[in-house]
Amino acid sequence: MSSDQIKKVLLIAVPVLLVILAAAIFLFNRNNDITLEGPQGEIAAHETDSSVWGRFYPAHWDSYQANNYNIDNPSHFDTKPYLQVMYAGTGFSREYNEPRGHVYSIEDVLAIDPARKKAGASCITCKSTQVPELMDKYAENYYLMSFDEIAGEVSQPIGCLDCHDPKTMDLKLTRPALIEALQRQGKDIDSLTNQELRSLVCAQCHVTYYFAPDSKKITFPWDKGLKADEILAYYDEKGFSEWVHPDAGTGLVKPRHAEYETFMNSTHESAGVACADCHMPYTRVGNKKISSHTWQSPLNNIEESCTTCHRNGTDWLIQRVKTIQSQVKQTQDIAGNAVVEAINELKISRESPEVDQAKLEEAMYQHRKAQWYLDYVAVTNGYGFHNPTETLNNLGIAIDSAHKSVQLAREARGLK
């Protein structure tokens, strides 16, 4: 071939090769694209009406609506009669029913016994998606307002805006008590990982708390740590009691649904599992998966919640959960009866004429401790499944402290 011919061949070959190369790169990259849907529409920054969000996210809305099927609200006293004795002197002793879930949060809180409404506006804090707005409106005065004042201003139950940023749909913390507790621990709120947030949005409400004495502000007692012993030490150091038991005379503190605290450091949590992994499992809806917004026991949708990781069969899994929960319930009942016995012994001792006051004080402290540890377990959902070993450990301490209280109370009035 002459150089002219070579030039001609190259003139055709080079562009052809370039086109093929460009096409190859284009096709490779196009196949490499991962098409994921972002936010589906513009939702107003303070949209508290969840049905507006639901128009853009119909599958999520359907699963949220399914919460309406949770219609049971049995009394805790039917299965745990000792609680009623323990709660004497508080509104809880009048009535303590299981609420029906997020969509009924306002209806249920309005229906509680008036004796329980004394705490005021704080009670509504976790019951309506409009609360952050009201907190902005009333600032620090929010907590000092009455139950009825705030109840009259809310109509939307727990919904989308409580956990989601309406612009990006990312998870977001909206309740100040959690944000402040995390900040006191030195955590940077803006650098929380998605997996942490998949638990922390729940921890805005599913935690224990108390009302700060003067401001009535909801405060998380986490400054010494998240565990039952560390929280009790926090209250002891402050000398804080929520009420005095009328029969036992003991100054007591009240734990509340400490699901998040209990779950921390459990087997599942330390393996990297978040609340949402079991309680809001990815669920197939048509040809898409969504994170289920039907909040319930994972046993109700075990094939989505458990069997994704645990391939041992649903019968075996249910059996494991039931075994753990029935063992916890049995131990909890033992502790409950022991605490009631301590209350009865304290009552007799206090009414006895010559009572050793120092011994009685000691007996009361053991009662405070026993009731704290038992109540911490009893008011936490899941009968210990969130952290079985820690739960049984707490119940062990409750039983031991109750027995010590009984012994000391008897000694205080001269019995052996």
Next chain:
Amino acid sequence: MNKMLKWLIILAVAGFAMMLTVKIPALGFAEASFCGRCHAMEEQVSTYLHSPHANAANCGDCHDPHGLITGSAFAAYTGARDVYRVVTNTIPAEIRTTNLSQKVIQDNCLRCHGDIMAVIGDTSHNGGSYCFHCHQEIVHER
């Protein structure tokens, strides 16, 4: 000197071309029949062959980046590393994915399953979990 440079260029071009052969399906360098030649991969390969993924994806589809250059460079590196481990008899008792490898696998999960995950998005976004943290045994054991 000029000759030396010429050879170096030839060697570099040949090496680069050889690296790219990983991505030529007909040669089968990303197939289980190739990866399974080492004893170390026996358990993974034999369980993979019984999984539904065996009909749809080969080893490289999940374990190498999809890009022509990035994919073949990654495969050349991991392949060379694995050969070194085999010939020096230093295969770990428990073979685990590296951090980089986890990102590669996650992208490949979504590359095929992007449709069903379109609403949820990339679960590993901002410190989230990878797909295979839960779906551990879906393709092969261990």
